[in-house]
Amino acid sequence: MTFWNDPINLIAGWLRDVFMGWGMTAGLANVITSLIGIIVMILFAMLIAIALVWVERKVVARFQDRLGPNRIGPFGIFQPFADIVKLIIKEDITPAGADKVVFNMAPVISLASVILIWAIVPLASKIYGVDINVGVLYLVAVGSFGTLSVIMAGWASNNKYALIGAFRMVATMISYEIPMVVALMIPTIIAGTMSVKGITEAQSNLWFVILSPLGLLLFMISAIAELGRSPFDLNEAESEIVAGFHIEYSGMKFGLFYAGELLHAFTFGGFMAVLFFGGYGGFFGLEKLSAFTWLSNPFIELVVFLVKALIGYWIIMWVKYSMPRIRIDHMLTFNWKFLTPLAFVLLMMTALFDKLLAPTQFYVVGMFLSNVVLAWIVIEILRRYSKRERVEHEKNAEPVIQVAHH
Amino acid sequence: MTPDQIIFLLCAALIVSSALMVVTTRNLVHAALWLVAALFGVAILYGLLQAGFLALVQVVVYIGAIAILFIFAVMLTRREKRDKGPQINQNWMISALLAFLTFGGLTYILSSWDGFSKTANALPTGVDTLMVLGKALVSPDAYVLPFEVASILLLAALVGAVFIASSSKE
Numbered sequence: 053m054t055f056w057n058d059p060i061n062l063i064a065g066w067l068r069d070v071f072m073g074w075g076m077t078a079g080l081a082n083v084i085t086s087l088i089g090i091i092v093m094i095l096f097a098m099l100i101a102i103a104l105v106w107v108e109r110k111v112v113a114r115f116q117d118r119l120g121p122n123r124i125g126p127f128g129i130f131q132p133f134a135d136i137v138k139l140i141i142k143e144d145i146t147p148a149g150a151d152k153v154v155f156n157m158a159p160v161i162s163l164a165s166v167i168l169i170w171a172i173v174p175l176a177s178k179i180y181g182v183d184i185n186v187g188v189l190y191l192v193a194v195g196s197f198g199t200l201s202v203i204m205a206g207w208a209s210n211n212k213y214a215l216i217g218a219f220r221m222v223a224t225m226i227s228y229e230i231p232m233v234v235a236l237m238i239p240t241i242i243a244g245t246m247s248v249k250g251i252t253e254a255q256s257n258l259w260f261v262i263l264s265p266l267g268l269l270l271f272m273i274s275a276i277a278e279l280g281r282s283p284f285d286l287n288e289a290e291s292e293i294v295a296g297f298h299i300e301y302s303g304m305k306f307g308l309f310y311a312g313e314l315l316h317a318f319t320f321g322g323f324m325a326v327l328f329f330g331g332y333g334g335f336f337g338l339e340k341l342s343a344f345t346w347l348s349n350p351f352i353e354l355v356v357f358l359v360k361a362l363i364g365y366w367i368i369m370w371v372k373y374s375m376p377r378i379r380i381d382h383m384l385t386f387n388w389k390f391l392t393p394l395a396f397v398l399l400m401m402t403a404l405f406d407k408l409l410a411p412t413q414f415y416v417v418g419m420f421l422s423n424v425v426l427a428w429i430v431i432e433i434l435r436r437y438s439k440r441e442r443v444e445h446e447k448n449a450e451p452v453i454q455v456a457h458h
Numbered sequence: 459m460t461p462d463q464i465i466f467l468l469c470a471a472l473i474v475s476s477a478l479m480v481v482t483t484r485n486l487v488h489a490a491l492w493l494v495a496a497l498f499g500v501a502i503l504y505g506l507l508q509a510g511f512l513a514l515v516q517v518v519v520y521i522g523a524i525a526i527l528f529i530f531a532v533m534l535t536r537r538e539k540r541d542k543g544p545q546i547n548q549n550w551m552i553s554a555l556l557a558f559l560t561f562g563g564l565t566y567i568l569s570s571w572d573g574f575s576k577t578a579n580a581l582p583t584g585v586d587t588l589m590v591l592g593k594a595l596v597s598p599d600a601y602v603l604p605f606e607v608a609s610i611l612l613l614a615a616l617v618g619a620v621f622i623a624s625s626s627k628e
Contacts, residue, residue: 083461154491185588186511193514196522200494203528207487222529229522246588 058178059350064089090171093181097170097315104314105132107362108369115373142303149210150300158205159301159308165197166316173322174249176332176353187248188236191323192229195278198316199225202280202287202297205309209300217296220380221280221287227387228277228284231270234395238267238402239327242419248323252331256339261328263419266398266427268328273391275320276368277383279313283375284383321364325357329364332357394430401426466506473499482545486531494524508581511588 055062064085071081106121106129113120121128146152171181172190184190199222206218240246242263243254251260261268277284288296298309325331332353333339339347346352378386401422409418476495483489497520504513568574581587594600 079461151487154488184510185586186514189511189514189518193517193521196518200521200524200528204491207528219529222526226522226526 056349056351060089060179089181093170094167097167098311100318101311101315102132102136104318104365105135105311107365108314111366111369112373115370136307139304139307144303144305145300147210147300151208151210154204154208155300156305158201158208159298159305159312161197161204162201163308163312163315165194165201166312166319168194168197169316169319172248173319174252174326174331175357176350177249177253177348178350179354180249183247183249185245185247188240188246188251191236192233195225195229195232198278205301206297209297211300213293213295214297214299216293217287217289217299220289221297223380224277224280224284224286224383227384228274228391231387231391231395232274232278234392234399235267235271235274236327237399238264238270241399241403241406248326248331252326252333255330255334257337258416259328259330259334263416264328264398264402264423265420266394266423267402268324270391270395270398271327272324272367275324276371277387279317279320279368281313281317281368282372283378285372285377286380286383289377317368318361318365321366321368322357322361324364324367325360329360331360398423398426462506465502469499469502469506472496473503484545487528490524490528490531493527494521497521497524507578508587511591 067085067088068078068081071084072078076084109131110120110128121131124130124134146155169191172184172187174180174183202221202225203218206214206216206221209215239251239260242260243251245251245254254260280287288298293299298306301309333348333356335344335347338344402419405419405422409415412418473496476492476499479492480489480496483492497516501513501516501521504510504516595605596602
């Protein structure tokens with residue numbers, strides 16, 4: 053076991069030996085080493101969040117045909133530090149009539165709900181927090197803390213706009229949790245495990261996006277809704293309810309919400325990579341060749357994971373800055389009448405074909421084609437529906453009256 | 459004390475104190491929040507017992523659903539019109555006695571059971587508890603019948619809810 057092959061376990065083992073050398077029992081040394089590991093993981097996630105502030109501002113600037121931050125450091129790369137200083141020295145306001153404890157707890161829980169996800173993110177084959185056999189479900193469970201923090205912020209602010217924003221956010225999150233869970237079941241069925249590391253390893257020869265492109269699409273849409281990003285950003289709709297649930301927050305409390313949102317988006321980008329694009333691995337069996345064994349080095353895997361996560365994050369930003377906000381009734385109709393039925397049909401189809409085709413050599417082709425056929429059927433149904441609606445609409449429309457010009 | 463025992467004691471204190479706060483606080487929203495804390499403590503207990511699946515389902519089902527409860531609490535109450543009346547009625551002595559007797563009786567029955575003072579056997583390594591649970595739920599000689607009956611009950615509730623919601627329009 054050298055540093056290059058297994059850095060984290062080497063350091064942890066060394067620390068444990070040092071603590072036991074000081075006279076601690078093995079159990080206590082394990083607990084303290086784990087605590088240090090937790091702190092290191094949180095720091096890593098927070099450092100990424102600082103970098104993401106720059107990435108987000110730079111990318112949105114490109115989408116809006118601007119330059120973005122470009123004053124501090126090369127390409128404005130030190131802008132986030134100026135932002136942090138600004139947020140820290142801002143006046144910290146607690147509105148009159150606010151429920152102080154709940155008001156101050158909400159941003160902490162909001163950020164914690166994102167940091168908690170990082171416990172299971174498999175950064176590399178030997179760099180991860182824990183590998184639990186219910187990893188996929190953990191992702192959903194932690195998301196419910198996010199919902200809770202939003203409604204706590206909305207209620208405790210003693211502000212009507214904040215409360216409306218929180219109600220909208222809860223409506224979105226509760227609805228889109230269903231297609232999200234179903235979309236998460238698809239990699240679970242194909243890999244035969246709920247452990248995120250197991251799902252990554254099952255993709256070492258073939259990415260799941262080829263077996264289930266519709267599953268990826270469902271996961272992406274419901275993840276964006278769960279994040280509350282455009283087109284599902286009804287919770288903070290600036291033109292209607294000013295800033296939604298975090299309207300009353302200033303300074304670093306707002307900063308926590310903001311950092312949490314960016315990190316959450318990046319984390320979901322990472323989960324898109326883990327569940328459908330092979331995560332830290334997925335080199336199509338290339339790493340087994342003797343010339344490419346360096347691909348399974350943990351540092352290479354870490355870089356691969358971060359690049360894939362950034363691509364996922366970039367897609368989420370791409371959607372955010374290209375799409376207008378949808379209306380709340382459209383948002384709910386889209387979920388309950390379109391996404392949820394589609395998700396359940398896809399789940400049943402995936403389970404059926406996975407069992408039927410697994411022993412045959414048509415597995416990959418069959419899974420891919422079944423997705424294509426389902427997508428075609430859905431598009432055809434939508435086309436007929438919209439045509440019927442249009443004909444109905446045109447029949448009822450008032451005839452155009454020719455106005456005579458004098 | 460092992461770290462496990464310390465976590466258990468902290469967690470038990472959290473559950474009991476937040477459960478007390480749920481019934482004593484006058485603010486309905488705070489009661490919902492204390493309920494979250496109590497249910498989260500129960501999830502930690504499941505985690506300590508190595509029932510990871512149960513712990514996560516506890517969080518998804520209960521803490522996820524508390525948000526809805528929260529919304530009802532916000533919509534049905536107003537801060538100015540908070541109930542100022544006494545929180546207990548004259549039957550509190552009898553209720554306290556009954557609660558105490560139930561607790562004592564349960565403790566007595568449990569302490570006469572020979573598994574009460576035993577430490578649980580460690581799980582054999584390499585057993586995927588989730589896989590065992592999943593197979594037990596659909597296996598005919600285990601729990602397939604209760605599982606299906608529960609599903610039918612939930613389905614009936616769902617159909618009933620849809621019926622009530624749709625018939626009110628007419």
